[in-house]
Amino acid sequence: MIRIGVLISGNGTNLQAILDACREGRIDGEVVVVISDRADAYGLERARRAGVEAIHVDPGDYPTRTAFDRALAELLLARNVDLVCLAGYMRLVRKPMLTAFPNRILNIHPSLLPAFPGLDAQGQALAYGVKVAGCTVHFVNEGMDEGPIILQAAVPVLEDDTHETLRARIQVEEHRIYPRAVQLFAEGRLRIEGRRVRILDQPQKGDS
Ligand code: GAR
Numbered sequence: 362m363i364r365i366g367v368l369i370s371g372n373g374t375n376l377q378a379i380l381d382a383c384r385e386g387r388i389d390g391e392v393v394v395v396i397s398d399r400a401d402a403y404g405l406e407r408a409r410r411a412g413v414e415a416i417h418v419d420p421g422d423y424p425t426r427t428a429f430d431r432a433l434a435e436l437l438l439a440r441n442v443d444l445v446c447l448a449g450y451m452r453l454v455r456k457p458m459l460t461a462f463p464n465r466i467l468n469i470h471p472s473l474l475p476a477f478p479g480l481d482a483q484g485q486a487l488a489y490g491v492k493v494a495g496c497t498v499h500f501v502n503e504g505m506d507e508g509p510i511i512l513q514a515a516v517p518v519l520e521d522d523t524h525e526t527l528r529a530r531i532q533v534e535e536h537r538i539y540p541r542a543v544q545l546f547a548e549g550r551l552r553i554e555g556r557r558v559r560i561l562d563q564p565q566k567g568d569s
Pocket of ligand 1: 375449451469470471480506
């Protein structure tokens with residue numbers, strides 16, 4: 362049973378998918394804290410409704426981005442978090458977090474990485490004219506949306522797609538693959554080999 366901390370900035374539908382999967386036993390883990398960098402993030406309300414500690418940490422209260430990330434790391438470490446899930450968290454993760462949770466931070470991004478990193482991936486996909494879009498769950502490193510890839514899912518881009526319809530189609534897949542990736546982590550079945558993440562049939566001793 363792993364202890365999960367989730368970082369959010371907004372609506373929190375991916376957080377909800379993880380909360381639901383924990384409750385239903387599809388993730389062998391428990392969300393113990395949800396932290397938002399925005400006071401008005403609806404995900405904080407989702408956390409409270411699920412009986413999970415919900416904290417707003419205001420980046421404006423810290424002199425530097427590094428100091429902010431140090432505060433986040435301390436909050437998460439104090440709660441004995443094993444895994445940090447970024448779920449619509451719209452900031453780069455800095456050294457204090459990466460050092461506190463080496464290979465223990467996951468992110469979901471609404472594109473088939475390495476295509477369209479950064480903001481508004483769906484808009485980038487539409488503007489580029491790709492015919493296939495999707496989402497990626499990956500380990501977080503110091504780069505932007507560039508850590509080793511765990512799972513991806515593809516969706517078609519349809520002729521009459523708008524930003525909203527494409528976003529909704531991608532989100533269905535996000536809510537499916539993010540809990541699966543978290544469960545693979547919980548089972549100790551992810552082994553990072555360079556850029557590749559090997560998904561093991563059986564958990565290996567010493568892996569996490
Ligand atoms: C999700 O689509 C997620 O992939 C994206 O923000 C959305 C958050 O939705 N994340 C990024 O773009 C990170 N670069 P949610 O708050 O409803 O889970």
